[in-house]
Amino acid sequence: MRSANLSPVVLTDDWKNAGFGLYIHWPFCQAKCPYCDFNSHVVAHIDQKAWARAYVAELDRVAAELPGRTLNTIFFGGGTPSLMHPDTVAAVLDHVRKLWPMANDPEITLEANPGSVEAGKFRGFRDAGVNRISMGIQALNDRDLKRLGRIHSVAEAMAAFDIARDCFDRVSFDLIYARQDQTVSAWEDELKQALTLAIDHLSLYQLTIEDGTAFGDRYQVGKLRGLPDDDAAADMYALTQDICADAGFLNYEVSNHARPGSESRHNLIYWRYGDYAGIGPGAHGRVTIDGQRYATECLRAPGAWLSAVETGRAEHIRDAISHEEQAQEYLLMGLRIREGIDRARYEALAGHPLDQATLDHLTDIGMIRANRKKIIVSDQGFMVLNSVIAALANA
Amino acid sequence: MTPLSHIRNFSIVAHIDHGKSTLADRLIQETNTVSARDMKEQLLDAMDIERERGITIKANTVRIDYTADNGEHYVLNLIDTPGHVDFAYEVSRSMRAVEGSLLVVDSTQGVEAQTLANVYQAIDADHELVPVFNKIDLPASDIDRVAEQVEDVIGIDASGAIPVSAKTGQGIHEVLEAIVHHLPAPKGDRDAPLKAMLVDSWYDAYLGVIVLVRIIDGVLKKGDQIKMMQTGARYGVDRIGVFRPAMQPVDELGPGEIGFLTASIKQVRDTKVGDTITHEKKGADKPLPGFKPSVPVVFCGLFPVDSAEFEDLRDAIEKLALNDASFSFEMETSAALGFGFRCGFLGLLHLEVIRDRIEREYDIELITTAPSVVYHIYMKDGTMRELHNPADMPDLTHVDHLEEPRIKATILVPDEYLGDVLKLCQDRRGIQLDLTYAGSRAMVVYDLPLNEVVFDFYDRLKSVTKGYASFDYQMTGYRQDNLVKMQILVNDEPVDALSIMVHRDRAETRGRAMCEKLKDLIPRHMFKIPIQAAIGGKVIARETLSALRKDVTAKCYGGDATRKRKLLDKQKAGKKKMRQFGKVDIPQEAFISALKMDD
Ligand SMILES: Nc1nc2c(ncn2[C@@H]2O[C@H](COP(=O)(O)OP(=O)(O)OP(=O)(O)O)[C@@H](O)[C@H]2O)c(=O)[nH]1
Ligand SMILES: C[S@@+](CC[C@H](N)C(=O)[O-])C[C@H]1O[C@@H](n2cnc3c(N)ncnc32)[C@H](O)[C@@H]1O
Ligand code: SF4
Ligand SMILES: [Mg+2]
Numbered sequence: 001m002r003s004a005n006l007s008p009v010v011l012t013d014d015w016k017n018a019g020f021g022l023y024i025h026w027p028f029c030q031a032k033c034p035y036c037d038f039n040s041h042v043v044a045h046i047d048q049k050a051w052a053r054a055y056v057a058e059l060d061r062v063a064a065e066l067p068g069r070t071l072n073t074i075f076f077g078g079g080t081p082s083l084m085h086p087d088t089v090a091a092v093l094d095h096v097r098k099l100w101p102m103a104n105d106p107e108i109t110l111e112a113n114p115g116s117v118e119a120g121k122f123r124g125f126r127d128a129g130v131n132r133i134s135m136g137i138q139a140l141n142d143r144d145l146k147r148l149g150r151i152h153s154v155a156e157a158m159a160a161f162d163i164a165r166d167c168f169d170r171v172s173f174d175l176i177y178a179r180q181d182q183t184v185s186a187w188e189d190e191l192k193q194a195l196t197l198a199i200d201h202l203s204l205y206q207l208t209i210e211d212g213t214a215f216g217d218r219y220q221v222g223k224l225r226g227l228p229d230d231d232a233a234a235d236m237y238a239l240t241q242d243i244c245a246d247a248g249f250l251n252y253e254v255s256n257h258a259r260p261g262s263e264s265r266h267n268l269i270y271w272r273y274g275d276y277a278g279i280g281p282g283a284h285g286r287v288t289i290d291g292q293r294y295a296t297e298c299l300r301a302p303g304a305w306l307s308a309v310e311t312g313r314a315e316h317i318r319d320a321i322s323h324e325e326q327a328q329e330y331l332l333m334g335l336r337i338r339e340g341i342d343r344a345r346y347e348a349l350a351g352h353p354l355d356q357a358t359l360d361h362l363t364d365i366g367m368i369r370a371n372r373k374k375i376i377v378s379d380q381g382f383m384v385l386n387s388v389i390a391a392l393a394n395a
Numbered sequence: 396m397t398p399l400s401h402i403r404n405f406s407i408v409a410h411i412d413h414g415k416s417t418l419a420d421r422l423i424q425e426t427n428t429v430s431a432r433d434m435k436e437q438l439l440d441a442m443d444i445e446r447e448r449g450i451t452i453k454a455n456t457v458r459i460d461y462t463a464d465n466g467e468h469y470v471l472n473l474i475d476t477p478g479h480v481d482f483a484y485e486v487s488r489s490m491r492a493v494e495g496s497l498l499v500v501d502s503t504q505g506v507e508a509q510t511l512a513n514v515y516q517a518i519d520a521d522h523e524l525v526p527v528f529n530k531i532d533l534p535a536s537d538i539d540r541v542a543e544q545v546e547d548v549i550g551i552d553a554s555g556a557i558p559v560s561a562k563t564g565q566g567i568h569e570v571l572e573a574i575v576h577h578l579p580a581p582k583g584d585r586d587a588p589l590k591a592m593l594v595d596s597w598y599d600a601y602l603g604v605i606v607l608v609r610i611i612d613g614v615l616k617k618g619d620q621i622k623m624m625q626t627g628a629r630y631g632v633d634r635i636g637v638f639r640p641a642m643q644p645v646d647e648l649g650p651g652e653i654g655f656l657t658a659s660i661k662q663v664r665d666t667k668v669g670d671t672i673t674h675e676k677k678g679a680d681k682p683l684p685g686f687k688p689s690v691p692v693v694f695c696g697l698f699p700v701d702s703a704e705f706e707d708l709r710d711a712i713e714k715l716a717l718n719d720a721s722f723s724f725e726m727e728t729s730a731a732l733g734f735g736f737r738c739g740f741l742g743l744l745h746l747e748v749i750r751d752r753i754e755r756e757y758d759i760e761l762i763t764t765a766p767s768v769v770y771h772i773y774m775k776d777g778t779m780r781e782l783h784n785p786a787d788m789p790d791l792t793h794v795d796h797l798e799e800p801r802i803k804a805t806i807l808v809p810d811e812y813l814g815d816v817l818k819l820c821q822d823r824r825g826i827q828l829d830l831t832y833a834g835s836r837a838m839v840v841y842d843l844p845l846n847e848v849v850f851d852f853y854d855r856l857k858s859v860t861k862g863y864a865s866f867d868y869q870m871t872g873y874r875q876d877n878l879v880k881m882q883i884l885v886n887d888e889p890v891d892a893l894s895i896m897v898h899r900d901r902a903e904t905r906g907r908a909m910c911e912k913l914k915d916l917i918p919r920h921m922f923k924i925p926i927q928a929a930i931g932g933k934v935i936a937r938e939t940l941s942a943l944r945k946d947v948t949a950k951c952y953g954g955d956a957t958r959k960r961k962l963l964d965k966q967k968a969g970k971k972k973m974r975q976f977g978k979v980d981i982p983q984e985a986f987i988s989a990l991k992m993d994d
Contacts (some may be wrong), residue, residue: 024953038952085568120709128573161620205950206949207949208948211974230945231944231945232943233435234944234945237945237947253951254947254948254949255949255950255951260886267951269954270953270954270956273956274953280956284954284955284956284957285954286954286956295956295957297957313873325960328963329956329959331961332956332959332960332963333956336951337852347589354973361978362921365921365922367921378704382947383944383945383946384921384943384944384945384946384947385946385947385948386962386966387920387921387943387946388921389963390963390966390967391921391969393963393967393971394963394966394967
């Protein structure tokens with residue numbers, strides 16, 4: 001209990017350890033992918049002007065509570081933000097600049113679906129201020145793209161990727177692996193091919209079957225066949241880390257790989273447990289106001305969100321989070337990244353150190369490395385990270 | 396006050412599910428004892444757990460009035476009894492209170508093991524029997540075959556058997572007439588000193604202890620000062636009455652009648668079933684013979700999942716014990732499970748019923764440990780100790796030898812499954828005593844160790860015979876055998892709650908089975924876990940649970956840390972359903988499931 005009485009300044013400014021970012025959620029897609037449980041919807045018509053107005057209004061609301069901040073990163077996530085009109089993106093970014101000063105070299109990312117990419121549009125995003133694209137390519141063969149319910153082919157994805165590269169220095173892409181009927185060696189080939197395309201960043205997600213999705217439903221009735229078992233999935237994961245590392249893409253997070261220096265700085269704010277304002281349907285935020293950290297969440301349904309912004313409040317959850325909970329969140333987020341967590345920071349938040357017997361045990365079995373300053377999850381530990389976290393958090 | 400000649404007392408007995416309670420319904424209905432509005436199926440099975448499981452656990456008494464075809468008015472007292480072997484004691488004491496029984500046989504099933512057991516009890520009690528062949532509305536009903544079985548297997552005359560459907564009501568009138576004409580009237584002397592048999596007692600939240608009595612001689616009135624002849628306790632009678640089936644006060648109970656009394660008795664334990672009640676003054680001088688007490692034969696530990704609920708558990712167990720004299724308990728501490736109770740039961744169903752009630756009525760989640768029987772340990776110094784819990788096994792250097800309880804099991808089974816049944820009994824260290832045939836069915840009698848039967852024998856029997864075998868047993872006594880305590884080590888640490896007593900020759904097989912089961916039951920951990928069975932220091936079986944390879948959330952949803960925190964809470968809740976042994980989490984159900992054998 002040594003650090004129970006650390007000075008409150010340290011605690012209330014905890015977010016400064018990681019910086020401040022802005023997340024903007026765009027909740028629309030051209031088609032709903034059967035595996036996806038993101039807050040994404042397919043609609044016939046979108047009134048882009050109304051959405052731009054609503055984002056601007058929300059920005060005003062959030063900025064009023066967070067004066068004097070410098071913004072490090074902005075992230076347009078979805079859904080499919082590449083469906084936004086460049087004017088909508090510009091309206092948002094122009095307004096942001098009026099509200100907060102930007103850090104030097106801010107990172108402004110926009111997620112794109114290869115099915116909705118045109119050169120003109122991408123130039124528009126760039127002109128609005130976007131400087132990084134994250135593209136959902138998902139698979140490098142057409143049969144699998146089809147099974148994933150994607151609206152684009154590999155050729156279209158490659159064309160979209162080229163357009164993005166022409167406009168932006170930083171382009172990342174996502175792949176989903178451990179797919180139906182995918183063998184370890186097939187994934188190895190695909191990954192090697194992906195690495196020849198990759199510029200400086202790659203997100204490689206193992207397919208997760210989520211409740212409430214089309215895949216989830218099929219899985220429950222036993223109709224989603226050919227998924228690799230845990231052992232095969234573990235082999236694929238281990239192989240992925242090795243191959244990426246050999247190619248110079250380090251796994252700086254469980255599913256994210258980058259050349260050193262090219263990590264997603266916005267996502268690092270989450271994982272380092274900084275402050276981030278979240279606007280748009282279903283967006284989450286963590287914001288420190290007058291020394292108290294809040295978890296915020298906006299209404300999820302796009303229509304409800306829009307009318308709420310027009311008539312009142314779109315943020316429907318604002319929970320003060322206790323220091324203990326913050327410590328837990330720091331642990332949950334921070335152990336996902338290779339740099340690990342800072343013990344002093346954890347202790348300052350939690351009011352107590354992590355359980356030493358558990359740390360010793362996890363070290364003994366090779367799941368973590370711990371020194372006086374840091375706790376870092378090993379490659380082996382990443383594969384069972386949920387268990388590692390549970391052991392530490394529930395000790 | 397009904398003359399003795401116009402009273403008939405009888406119990407309804409049968410193998411489980413042959414339709415006793417449904418027949419009771421029809422008798423109640425046919426005689427308009429209960430209004431149509433209040434009538435429901437298996438009316439007498441009033442406990443939640445009875446209704447849910449569709450079985451009778453507690454015997455129930457009802458008084459009905461019947462005007463026979465001859466124009467005479469009769470008072471009939473019926474006792475509906477449970478069919479399950481665990482509650483056989485309820486049947487035997489009910490029979491002591493009446494002069495005859497309706498022996499119900501499901502005509503689609505035929506004579507089963509409890510049918511036989513009931514007949515033996517009836518003969519013991521010097522009873523008249525009226526066979527009733529039930530369920531004749533079903534197409535599979537075969538009255539001729541059942542009649543033949545009754546004559547061949549049981550050896551009683553089936554010519555007077557009455558075919559009925561307790562479902563449709565067909566034949567019920569004939570049953571009522573047979574009761575009046577074929578069952579004897581009770582005997583008794585109104586002017587003799589009071590002699591009432593204490594048949595049963597239970598606790599009522601409003602009235603305190605309610606005592607079911609059968610008047611043998613004399614008259615019992617409200618306000619009487621009474622004395623229990625065995626316990627010597629004295630009470631003033633507050634109320635007397637009869638069950639219809641709701642309680643109805645009466646002025647007096649005379650010879651041959653069955654009814655209840657209340658007398659500010661605090662606990663069921665203050666009353667002794669089988670005791671003789673008489674008047675304090677001018678009482679009878681010789682008590683009735685009394686009943687053999689029912690003793691718990693199966694013991695297991697009950698521990699709260701949440702150790703903070705220990706006091707709540709104590710409270711629940713004490714309350715349940717108030718009402719159930721055949722359930723015993725004492726405090727137990729386990730290195731692995733903390734504080735709990737070692738409880739004794741009449742059998743596994745009784746155990747399940749009590750456990751269910753604690754979990755549901757008192758909302759306490761429980762861990763149940765391996766059921767064990769009572770061993771007799773003969774020490775070198777000549778003393779004998781009872782062993783209720785393998786964890787308490789004393790140091791072997793002081794032990795001379797061990798004895799275990801044995802039973803006589805009777806199994807009725809269709810021919811084609813006989814081989815499987817014999818193999819099962821043989822595997823369980825049985826000694827065949829008898830094997831006879833009745834038509835296409837065999838009746839096998841085995842001498843078996845109770846510890847081989849107590850746990851999953853009946854389940855196995857049902858599964859090897861596709862449900863066609865029936866089974867009944869009685870305790871016979873103790874016998875010496877080569878018994879050892881087997882420990883289970885998980886990750887090299889002994890788990891006391893998984894220790895069992897086992898025959899030395901069966902130890903390897905059981906040890907291997909338990910290790911394999913545990914390997915399936917314990918979730919994979921971040922490290923590999925050896926699971927071993929050992930006798931003394933010697934490992935006799937070993938399995939290894941390999942390490943968990945993958946457990947990670949692949950993608951992140953923007954900054955949705957709440958979602959991750961919820962996952963953590965879920966993991967935490969899941970962990971609550973586990974017990975920690977060193978570094979290993981063992982799920983609660985493992986303590987029971989590990990013992991199941993799929994031999
Ligand atoms: N078709 C048909 N079903 C019957 C008849 N009598 C009883 N049953 C059914 O058989 C099942 C068992 O009936 P119960 O009256 O509960 O049997 P029980 O002998 O009291 O059972 P325990 O008290 O558990 O030993 C129930 O589902 C009844 O509905 C009958 O005459 N015909
Ligand atoms: C919001 S989407 C990215 C942009 C765009 N909507 C698209 O799909 O092209 C975020 C990424 O999460 C990943 N993802 C979504 N659902 C997933 C699932 N069930 N399992 C694994 N990865 C998933 C996909 O790789 C997807 O690209
Ligand atoms: S994966 Fe991307 S494109 Fe597909 S539904 Fe989800 S958000 Fe929309
Ligand atoms: Mg019944």
